[in-house]
Structure formats: C-alpha cells, structure tokens
Amino acid sequence: MPYEYTSVSLSDEEDDENYESSKEYNSKEVTIYAIDCRPSMLEADQNGDIPLLVTLKSTRAKIVDIIDSRPNDHIGIILFGTTESNNPHNKGHIYILQQVDLVDASRIKELDLLINNVNLIKDRYGSSDAVFPFSDLFWVCSDLLVNASVNQYFKRIIIITNNEDPTGRNAQYRKAAIQRAQDLKDSGTEIILFGVKENEDAFFDPNLFYSDIAAFPGNDDKQEDESDNRILSSIGNLKDLFDRIKTSQTSARSEFRLPFEIGPNLTIGVRGYNMVLEQKIGTPKYYFAEGEQTLEVTSVTRWKCLDTNAFLTPIDIRKAYPYGGEDIIFTEQDVAAIQTVNNPGLLVLGFRDIAFLKSHYQVAHPYFIYPDESPEKLDELGNQIDPPGFQLIILPYADEIRQVPPHAEVQDYQEAADTMKPIIHTLKIRDLINHKNMIQRAALDTEPEVPVDNCVPNYELIESTLSNEIDAFKRLVGLDTLSSQDILDNQAQAQAKKRGANTSSSSATASSEGQPSKKLKEMTIAEHWKNGTLEMVTNPSLKEFLTSVNIHPKKLKKDLIDQVDGYLKVKTEG
Structure with a gap:
C-alpha cells in the first residue's frame, strides 16, 4: 500500500471570537520561586559554592530568559526559613521578597544586590533552622496567586531546598502540608521540587515528604492527570542546579487546540505544537523617564471628523467599501460573516500519494498534531516515548516557490x-x-x-x-x-517574470499623441492613474495624495489604489 499524505484545511481567523475561545488557556504562566534560606543554604560546599547564592544566580538567569522569550509571564519570589516575616497573615519564617508581577529592571537589580553580597539575606531577613508549619508556605503562595488576578494563567510553584523533610517529622505538620498542597494542585497549580544534595556523597530522600506533593521521574501514579506543561521534580548536585532551573519551563506548549474533522460525523480534538520556531526581535516599545522610574508609553488612537474636527466614538465609526462611486456600509456582524469561511478547525479535504509531496514544498515550519484525548507516556527518566501524532506541513502557494538558480545535477x-x-x-x-x-x-x-x-x-x-x-x-x-x-x-x-504586467505597462507610458513619456518619478498621481501605473507608486505618495483631497487613507496598497481610483473616477465623470 503506497504511503499517503492528507490535505487539510486550517481555519485560522484570529479576529473571530470563536477562534479566540478555542485557544489554550495556559498561554501565559505565573511562577513562584520558594527559596530555602536556612543556615545550611548559606554554607559553602566542598567546592566553595554557596547553595543560596547559586540559587539566586540561577533564578536571575531564568528571569532574564523569560523577559526575552515570554515577557507576559509573571514571577514571584518567596524566602522561607527566615527569622523575619513579610506576608499578609504574619506566618512565621516566610518573607515575600517580590510580589507576583511582570519582570522589570528594578526587580532584577534587587536580585543583583543580593547576589553581589549574599550575606545581606542573613542581615536583612535572617536565617533560622526552626521548624514551622510548612502548610503556611502554601497558604502564602495561594494568597499571592489570588491577589495577582492570574486565574487564566498556568500556575507553578518551584521549591528550592536542601532539606528533605521541612516538616521535621511532625505528623500534624506533614498532614496539613500535604492537604494544602493537594488543594493547590486541584485548583490547577503545579508544584515542583529542585532538591539540592549538600555534597557528592550526600543523599536526598524525596520519600520523606516531597514525593507526596510533587511528581518525580518514574512515579507514574503522580503523572496521570498532569498537562503537557508538566515539569518533573529533580534532585541533584549543586553544580547542576543552575542548568536545571534555567532549562525549566521549556516543555512543549500547544499553539492551538482545535477539532479535527476526519470525515462526516467523525471529529476528534487535537493540539498543534510548533516544534521549530525562528527567534525574532520583538516589537520595539517606547519609554519615558519620570523621576527615577522608567515607564512605558501608552499609545492612544483617536479619530477626528474632518468636517467638524470633533473626536469620534466607536459608535460613530462605520466600515465601508467603495463600489460604483459609493461607500457600501458594513456592520461588525457583516464583516465577521465575510471573514468566517468555516468554523475554526482542521478539515480533511482528501488524500494523495506521498510521491506528490516534494521536499522544497516545505517553505514554513510544520505543526505537530497531537490527539487531545491521550496524555503522553514517559519512560523512567521522564522522556517521552513515541508521541502519537503526525506532522502537519503547510503547502505553499505557487508564488512562494522561488525560481531555481542555474545549477548542475548533483550526484550525491x-x-x-x-x-x-x-x-x-x-x-x-x-x-x-x-x-x-x-x-x-x-x-x-x-x-x-x-x-x-x-x-x-x-x-x-x-x-x-x-x-x-x-x-x-x-x-x-x-x-x-x-x-x-x-x-x-x-x-x-x-x-x-515577477514584475509581469508591470514591466509591459511601464513601457507604455507615452501619451496618445506620441509624445515621449515622463520618468515615473516625475509623473503625478493623476498621470499614473491615467496610464495604469498606480501599482508603481509608493504607499507614502498615495497616502499624501489622499490626505490632500480630504480622504482618510487606508493601510494596504490595494485599498489605497482603490481609494485613488474611486476619487479620480468621480472627479473625471463630474
């Protein structure tokens, strides 16, 4: 039986309300770093490394990475095992260093201050071996998440410690902490442990406490209800801590979740993933200095009526399309109906032999389609085993395939x-x-x-x-x-070949009287319109002309040409 590939139709109207509702709810994340500050975290190991200092450096590196890759994510930092307290309910030995919020330069500078002098933590917040109800830490984390209004975010708590049993073998503390951790997990909050071994020969036993609240590699009964954003807890040497924290939160995130219609009355839910995505420079933003603060400029767009010079409200503005010298008015519902070809989703159009699929057709990165009903299966090391899905390759249009340059036949x-x-x-x-x-x-x-x-x-x-x-x-x-x-x-x-008709039309700019044609740069907009060369006029020139005749220019060149064409037609006929 020959291999086959499937032709599918992807409806991807980003302005459609139905499409928005089908997006993943966890496109943004909030992470709380809970860092142990007990005296042993401030003591240098056999290599001269201080666990708390390495933790702060690792957290800073991750935060800087988040600014570049996921600037809308929120971060919070809690210190526990301190003598000072800073939290809404005055829970002992818990200090909120940074509230859950977007990352900015001032928050990074605060970490830099502690990194440059780690003893400031002991001087400012204190360090204590006292055993306290560990459930209090989860209460404080819960309060931070509630007060930050991040209900639609994927929530995560990362605990970094070298203490394998923070409850001090107190049965009551243990029971309360496990129950409170389970409440957080039931509400959609993930709990991860980064356990630090004090030296090469030390042993960190997660079964004393943390295996009851976090998922570890090979612990299958803790994984059945986890989402595709899951990060497994881990235990290792201090030298591995930096890499483990910095590479956390790099698990696959689905780009979309849509119905996949295989045939009549046969539809399954699938998730689409970007396996490869080019890194681009983000959209530039404008800032201004106000005192010692640097604030982002908030842009506001307002429309004015050319006749009355009064500001227009949204109900005063209508969408229209010029046709036959008149403006055809469209309502928002009309525009939505025109833009909606079909409900969002994947639709199988047919099957063709794989021989028709050429390697040079892949001009864009593919999507990986994954059944929404099946959780992934992991091996004992936490690696995925043969994902049950397939690659979705977007076929190009004809004009997206470049002409092959001169070349000889390649034998190998x-x-x-x-x-x-x-x-x-x-x-x-x-x-x-x-x-x-x-x-x-x-x-x-x-x-x-x-x-x-x-x-x-x-x-x-x-x-x-x-x-x-x-x-x-x-x-x-x-x-x-x-x-x-x-x-x-x-x-x-x-x-x-690409210019096509434009090349031929540019050679026909001579007037009907047989006089020599003007250079394109010397022609007016009206002369370009008369000679059919408006396509060769730049957008700024078209917009300048429309503004001069009291017509608000649109954005796309096609629309600008239609506006100029409609105006000059009416003027000529008049």
Missing part, C-alpha cells in the same frame, strides 16, 4: 550537505544575542561592551579555514562551472 546530495555543515557552523551570526545584551545593559545600568558587527564577513577566517570546503561544495553542486554573469542573468530573468 548527502555528500554536498556534509560539506556545507562546517561552513554553516563556523559562520554563525550572533547579532540577535548582541541586541538583547545591549538592552539588558542599558536597563540594568551596567557597563556596555563594544559590540562586534558579525554581519561583516570575516574574510581572513573564510580564506584560512574554509576555502577548501567552499571549493569542494561548489564542485559538488556544479557552481564551479558557472560564471557570475550567469547568476546575474538568471536573477534578472526572475525579476522580469
């Missing part, structure tokens, strides 16, 4: 790929990392480093270390037989 593609690998690995560009580092230094008032412009090719490195590999690759793919002029000619042909 694998050999060519292996030859290119050292070239790719050597010439890595780290400009995105430099961009983030410069922003962090500006926000945290640290000394800036002179950035290295990695966009400039390192010709000396290329010549000294990669010349043989480049020559071998060119020979394998037939580029050694092509001249630079062949490549330029091919590029010119591709551009001419």
Whole structure:
C-alpha cells in the first residue's frame, strides 16, 4: 500500500471570537520561586559554592530568559526559613521578597544586590533552622496567586531546598502540608521540587515528604492527570542546579487546540505544537523617564471628523467599501460573516500519494498534531516515548516557490550537505544575542561592551579555514562551472517574470499623441492613474495624495489604489 499524505484545511481567523475561545488557556504562566534560606543554604560546599547564592544566580538567569522569550509571564519570589516575616497573615519564617508581577529592571537589580553580597539575606531577613508549619508556605503562595488576578494563567510553584523533610517529622505538620498542597494542585497549580544534595556523597530522600506533593521521574501514579506543561521534580548536585532551573519551563506548549474533522460525523480534538520556531526581535516599545522610574508609553488612537474636527466614538465609526462611486456600509456582524469561511478547525479535504509531496514544498515550519484525548507516556527518566501524532506541513502557494538558480545535477546530495555543515557552523551570526545584551545593559545600568558587527564577513577566517570546503561544495553542486554573469542573468530573468504586467505597462507610458513619456518619478498621481501605473507608486505618495483631497487613507496598497481610483473616477465623470 503506497504511503499517503492528507490535505487539510486550517481555519485560522484570529479576529473571530470563536477562534479566540478555542485557544489554550495556559498561554501565559505565573511562577513562584520558594527559596530555602536556612543556615545550611548559606554554607559553602566542598567546592566553595554557596547553595543560596547559586540559587539566586540561577533564578536571575531564568528571569532574564523569560523577559526575552515570554515577557507576559509573571514571577514571584518567596524566602522561607527566615527569622523575619513579610506576608499578609504574619506566618512565621516566610518573607515575600517580590510580589507576583511582570519582570522589570528594578526587580532584577534587587536580585543583583543580593547576589553581589549574599550575606545581606542573613542581615536583612535572617536565617533560622526552626521548624514551622510548612502548610503556611502554601497558604502564602495561594494568597499571592489570588491577589495577582492570574486565574487564566498556568500556575507553578518551584521549591528550592536542601532539606528533605521541612516538616521535621511532625505528623500534624506533614498532614496539613500535604492537604494544602493537594488543594493547590486541584485548583490547577503545579508544584515542583529542585532538591539540592549538600555534597557528592550526600543523599536526598524525596520519600520523606516531597514525593507526596510533587511528581518525580518514574512515579507514574503522580503523572496521570498532569498537562503537557508538566515539569518533573529533580534532585541533584549543586553544580547542576543552575542548568536545571534555567532549562525549566521549556516543555512543549500547544499553539492551538482545535477539532479535527476526519470525515462526516467523525471529529476528534487535537493540539498543534510548533516544534521549530525562528527567534525574532520583538516589537520595539517606547519609554519615558519620570523621576527615577522608567515607564512605558501608552499609545492612544483617536479619530477626528474632518468636517467638524470633533473626536469620534466607536459608535460613530462605520466600515465601508467603495463600489460604483459609493461607500457600501458594513456592520461588525457583516464583516465577521465575510471573514468566517468555516468554523475554526482542521478539515480533511482528501488524500494523495506521498510521491506528490516534494521536499522544497516545505517553505514554513510544520505543526505537530497531537490527539487531545491521550496524555503522553514517559519512560523512567521522564522522556517521552513515541508521541502519537503526525506532522502537519503547510503547502505553499505557487508564488512562494522561488525560481531555481542555474545549477548542475548533483550526484550525491548527502555528500554536498556534509560539506556545507562546517561552513554553516563556523559562520554563525550572533547579532540577535548582541541586541538583547545591549538592552539588558542599558536597563540594568551596567557597563556596555563594544559590540562586534558579525554581519561583516570575516574574510581572513573564510580564506584560512574554509576555502577548501567552499571549493569542494561548489564542485559538488556544479557552481564551479558557472560564471557570475550567469547568476546575474538568471536573477534578472526572475525579476522580469515577477514584475509581469508591470514591466509591459511601464513601457507604455507615452501619451496618445506620441509624445515621449515622463520618468515615473516625475509623473503625478493623476498621470499614473491615467496610464495604469498606480501599482508603481509608493504607499507614502498615495497616502499624501489622499490626505490632500480630504480622504482618510487606508493601510494596504490595494485599498489605497482603490481609494485613488474611486476619487479620480468621480472627479473625471463630474
């Protein structure tokens, strides 16, 4: 039986209310770091490392990573095992260092202050070996989550300690702590332990307490109701703590959850995951200084009536489309009906042989479709075993496939790929990392480093270390037989083909009297309209023209051209 692939239709209207309601509720997260501050956490180990200091550095690194990757997530920090108390119910030995909120520069600077002098924790908050009701810690965490109004967030509590039994073998404390932890888990809060062994030969027994409130690798009975965001608790040496905290919260998050219609009256629920996603620089934001604070600028868009110069309210604004010299008014319901082709979901359109699927059709990253009804299965180390799903590859439109440049037939593609690998690995560009580092230094008032412009090719490195590999690759793919002029000619042909009708229309700009045509830059908007070359006018020029005739310009070029066309038609006919 030949392999087959499925053609599916993905309805993805982001403005549709039904689509919004089908998104995952846990797109944002709130994490509370509960850090043990008992005296043993302040004592250096055999390698000279202080557990509490490594914990603070690890937490800071994770917070900085969250700013880059998930800026809308909330973070809170609680110190326990202190002598001082700072919480709403005056629970002893629990100090709220940072409330649950978005991360900003001031919160990172507060951590930096403690990292630079870890003894400040003992001086300011104290350190105590006193046994207290550990359920109090969960009560304080619960209060933070409630007061932060993060009901729709995925909630997580991470406990970092080297104490394997915080209840001090007190049966009453143990029972109360387990019950309160279970209440938090029932309300959707995940509890994770990062247990720190005091030295290489030390033993941290989770069965004394923590195995009753957190999930560990191989503990199957604790995993059956966990979501795809689960992080398993772990125990290890201090030197591993940094990596374990920094790599936490990197589990797969579903991009969408939709119904999958396989056939008539046969629909299952699936989740879609992005397995590979390119890293991009985020949208820039504007800030202003007010005293010692740096605040984000809040932008407000308001519309004015050209006739009365009065501000318009939403009920005064209507959506319209120019047609036949008139504006056809649409209501919000009309626009929604036009945009909605079908209910959100995946729909099987048919089946074709896999031979029709070419490798160069994959111009975008695929989605991994996963049955919503099945939890994943893990091995004893917490790794997933053969996920029950399939890859969803988005097929391109014809104009998304570029013309193949001149080339010779390649006899061994694998050999060519292996030859290119050292070239790719050597010439890595780290400009995105430099961009983030410069922003962090500006926000945290640290000394800036002179950035290295990695966009400039390192010709000396290329010549000294990669010349043989480049020559071998060119020979394998037939580029050694092509001249630079062949490549330029091919590029010119591709551009001419893409322009299509525009190229022919631009050559027909002479007037009907046979006079020479003007240069495009010298033509007015009306002359472009008359000669059918409005497509070659820039958006700013079109908007400037529309504004000059008291027409509010739209955003897309097609709409701008329609506005100009409608105006000049009416003016000409009048």
